Amino acid sequence: MLTRIDHIGIACFDLEATVEFYRTTYGFEVHHSEVNEEQGVREAMLRVNGTDDGGATWLQLLEPVRDDSPVAKWLAKNGEGVHHIAFGTADVDGEAEAIRDKGVRVLYDQPRRGSMGSRITFLHPKDCHGVLTELVTSAPTETSAEPEAH
Amino acid sequence: MLTRIDHIGIACFDLEATVEFYRTTYGFEVHHSEVNEEQGVREAMLRVNGTDDGGATWLQLLEPVRDDSPVAKWLAKNGEGVHHIAFGTADVDGEAEAIRDKGVRVLYDQPRRGSMGSRITFLHPKDCHGVLTELVTSAPTETSAEPEAH
Numbered sequence: 001m002l003t004r005i006d007h008i009g010i011a012c013f014d015l016e017a018t019v020e021f022y023r024t025t026y027g028f029e030v031h032h033s034e035v036n037e038e039q040g041v042r043e044a045m046l047r048v049n050g051t052d053d054g055g056a057t058w059l060q061l062l063e064p065v066r067d068d069s070p071v072a073k074w075l076a077k078n079g080e081g082v083h084h085i086a087f088g089t090a091d092v093d094g095e096a097e098a099i100r101d102k103g104v105r106v107l108y109d110q111p112r113r114g115s116m117g118s119r120i121t122f123l124h125p126k127d128c129h130g131v132l133t134e135l136v137t138s139a140p141t142e143t144s145a146e147p148e149a150h
Numbered sequence: 151m152l153t154r155i156d157h158i159g160i161a162c163f164d165l166e167a168t169v170e171f172y173r174t175t176y177g178f179e180v181h182h183s184e185v186n187e188e189q190g191v192r193e194a195m196l197r198v199n200g201t202d203d204g205g206a207t208w209l210q211l212l213e214p215v216r217d218d219s220p221v222a223k224w225l226a227k228n229g230e231g232v233h234h235i236a237f238g239t240a241d242v243d244g245e246a247e248a249i250r251d252k253g254v255r256v257l258y259d260q261p262r263r264g265s266m267g268s269r270i271t272f273l274h275p276k277d278c279h280g281v282l283t284e285l286v287t288s289a290p291t292e293t294s295a296e297p298e299a300h
Contacts, residue, residue: 002176004199005155005207008235010281018279025252025278026152026237048237049154050202057155057199057207080280082232085158087176087198102175128175129168130230131160 003053006088006136007060011071012080015063019044032116040069045115055088055138086134095135096121153203156238156286157210161221162230165213169194182266190219195265205238205288210265236284245285246271
């Protein structure tokens with residue numbers, strides 16, 4: 001079962017400038033930052049709200065760290081904007097298998113590492129009416145993380 | 151203050167087919183459907199989760215009802231995909247004014263009617279790192295609506 005919108009992934013050319021835009025315009029603060037070498041991105045996670053499954057919904061700002069990363073190629077084609085949406089689930093393995101059985105292409109054989117120790121996979125956008133769709137199971141300690149003190 | 155991701159707006163060519171995709175693939179059901187003549191769209195609202203501000207997060211599936219609507223033009227250029235993201239607030243008027251004062255273009259002079267009796271406005275995507283961004287204040291009775299029985 002998919003129990004929340006976990007995050008909206010937004011691709012940008014300049015992570016610091018985009019973080020600053022979201023901070024000054026809306027008041028959202030960075031809860032967590034990391035580099036995901038496998039995905040070829042630097043990312044900042046901004047927590048927007050808690051959800052009734054005990055998790056939270058985030059904005060995930062993404063800047064490519066190498067020109068051959070999927071996000072770099074996407075930015076070169078589309079410019080800045082919403083790159084993907086992610087649904088949270090307690091069971092990314094089971095959901096991915098069930099969705100694959102329905103004929104939707106799942107991009108990874110096994111879930112990979114996502115933000116904050118989560119496990120993630122992606123569904124092919126051409127099978128999802130144009131929406132690159134991620135499934136994510138949070139690391140237990142991060143599920144309902146409150147913002148850091150500032 | 152923006153207190154939740156209210157919805158993700160997804161543009162599609164065939165509303166019924168897209169609703170069916172979200173139902174059969176993920177189990178999301180339509181809570182509400184309407185035509186917004188001013189926006190030139192037919193829409194279906196799929197409730198994903200409740201939020202800790204007493205509201206909810208939705209998928210808003212949008213099909214244009216006329217060729218000159220903004221969503222029709224967007225689809226002709228981009229194909230199906232994520233059209234906009236929307237932040238929920240108790241005070242769309244005050245938030246729009248504060249954001250305009252920061253130099254971000256707000257597309258309407260006054261908020262207009264959105265889904266389920268809400269009041270909405272949009273921020274110019276070129277001022278928001280490529281993201282068409284909506285601000286929405288829900289109608290009081292719809293804020294935390296549970297799914298319809300099926």
